[in-house]
Amino acid sequence: MIKVLLDIGEKAIKLAEKMGAEQVEVYVAKSRAFEIEAENNAIKVASEQQDAGIGIRTVIGKKIGFAYVTTLEESDIEETISNSLNLARASLEDPDFVTLPSSGGTYQEAKKIFNKEIHELSSEDAAGLLIRTIDATKEKLEGKDFAIEAAISSSSSSSAIVNNLGIAMSESRTSVSLYSYPVIKEGDDQTASYEYQISRNLNDIDPEYIGTTAATLALGFLGPKTIDGGEMPVIFAPLGASAVLGRGFAGAINAEEVQMGRSYIADAFGECIASESLEIIDDGTIPGGLGTRTYDAEGYRSQRTPVIESGVLKNLLHNSYTSNKDSVDNTGNAARPSYSGLPRISTSNFIVTPGKGTLADFISEMEKGIVCRNTGDRPNMTTGDLSAMVMEGYYVENGEIQHPLKNTLIGINMKDLLKTVSRVGNDSRRTFSMVTPSIVIDRANITSG
């Protein structure tokens, strides 16, 4: 498979050069994704996505064009190269563009990112895992009025990146995810919660854990209440921490956003921006990580990049464009949505270094405050202002959960949030965007009503 993709890439490179490209990069990918979904406690839909396509970036002088197509037919590829070149010719010159990356340094081969069991997962076995999840959720909800939504998705993909400066990389990856989302009704009260796992290895997936946890959580959110607002400490459980850090902070250390002056930490490079207890790294090389890869989306080698050490901002995340512009080292953080887009910048494995204590410990130590299990919000990336709805959370008094919360918002600026992190736990988990334990912040403005 990989050989075929590299051949398609090499061929497209030659054709693009012939048609007038000075520099050219081809991203070609083929994937098979499989999903089974359940609604109201039973399986309902099976779907299979066979996707293959090619994205072509061409450079003429300092002008860049990009085009993609959802097939690998020769005539479509030729039309795509021609579109890409036409766009390059019409583009406005970018004086900061230096060059596409060339192959350099030693690549550390990514480990445990392809799992044969996932690649060969049959629909029967996938359905089996899903039914076990539903059964585990049901068992915990016996006697209640409930409806469970659940799904399992698996994906096996291969991609190749080839450019005319010597890069020719290819790799295969697998992933699987499974979730349970029970809705419970009790009189006029209706609530829901969820649990999920995602991994590159099928053995990491535990359907009973997912089902039981989702049901237990949902039961705990019945009878939510508002509280008297004011300043109080907040415990972010791993999903909540992942939302505020994985989205709200990761986006701020994206070198492109910083260079454009659109990040709230724009002026803080090398300064102390966080509490000493917070350490964050981006590491594209850890075995089996969701963001682990031998090379980034431009074919540049992956590495381990310290982001915050002892509270000090150590590095921004770069791709070839931003590192050339700042004359700094490329951190190998180019990312793209498969063949269908230009490389931007994203985290690989974004990891909060664990400290001490768990969510339960932090609750037991809390005099008065709230727990935010999750939020769907993100800060204003330019000002850092964050106003986050507590999608799932609790009110805590005297070391004990008093009741779940409703209509409650957390208000804080990200710069203050980073500085007021007082505890970092060791109950780390993997989410879609990062690996983090629970964290505690000293104070935020809580509005509820």
Added chain:
Amino acid sequence: MEDLATAAIEAALKSGASFVDVRIENTATTIIEINDGVSKQSMASRLKGAGIRAFIEGAWAFAQTTDLTSAGMRATGESVAKMALATREKVADKFEIDGPSFEDRFEYKVKKPFKSISIDEKMSLVKMVDDQARDFDKRITSTRSVYGDMYTELFVANSLGTKVYAENSIPRIISAPTAKDGANRQRIFKSLGVRGGYEVLDTDEAQNIGNSAAKLVIDLLSSVSTKGGSYDVVMDPILNGVMTHEAFGHAAEADNWPSHSTVLEDKVGKEVGPEYLSITDDPTLTGKRGSYEYDWEGTKVKKRTLVKDGILTELLHSLETANRLDMEPNGAARSQSFMHAPLPRMSNTFMEPGDWNVDELIQDTKNGILLCSFNYGYTQSAKGQFMFQASHGYIIENGEKGQMVRDVSLAGNILEILAKVDAIGNDFELDAGSCGKSGQAVPTMTGGPHARILDVPVGGM
């Protein structure tokens, strides 16, 4: 395209499916983005392929293929039917898919097709918008301007006899400048989306979007963060649209009924708001970004009166939900592309105007806040909770608009918030957007008049 669709449908029926549908798509898009006078993204794409669904006794299967040959379509038709058959043993609710069938060929006539306009001309338009924003004020530190167009040819056929060919053409223009004054840095996002060819961007509003975005971001430099608390909130038409979309529209998507995941489940035919409240979702409006003639299941669209005089009267249906709830299909099934199965979605969603004069509405608000435009919003229909954030607003003191505030968030519960709408303006405006659900984005519009909600929690720093 008809022959290809027939090949897939016949193969799937022969393999045992009771209902089959096929979407064959050919879409071309262009995105041109300029940042600070420099090309950031010049991109073209072509999406070409087919999505096929097979159904039997409550079990669905979906597959996609880019092999648009008779043999390829037959093979995918057979394999998707086999997946549905394998799933059949595990389903709990048995039901059938039936409904009206449509045959039509809708050619969307535009004056200036996107492909007839050179890339240079599109580039000049984006450059003009980008220059406008940058030249507006010295405090503008960074500009981002984007043009996008999408032209779609879609053929939908199913085993009930539907054969519909439809075209769509939607352009979009965006200006998102950043301004800085001392340590205060602000950013705004202003977009304009309409339906039609390149000619529909030939309006003052589109041609001056860089200026209007720049003016707003400069104004924002003098804004302050709000103090959290409960306020009487007056929403402008754009924010009202977001509220209507997030706090109500999603919960009225009928796929929530079989899955028991909406707080509106027991409310059909019952009161969900005050008697002066009506909410409509209308894909038949001319020239609007959320409009279309046939949905992605080939059903002809209708205007949907979701709430009439405070009563929940209609839902957003796919063929499946119309069958299972024994209601009329209304053409609300949409897909992002051939790669996705259709789901019940909104189109142009709005609160119907009331009888309040807007100035009087503000004068009548003693201590409140006027919230304008929006950054984003989301909802969880099963719990009935939603959240959205206004990009800016103004404190109202004794009926007068005062200090500008920014990034104001509002959270609440669907059933509680509609009951709190106490005054609805007589003005009306729609704003362009994109709505995401289950990983699929579709073009939508939202809006309505100014409206007031009493005593709601507003987040502050």
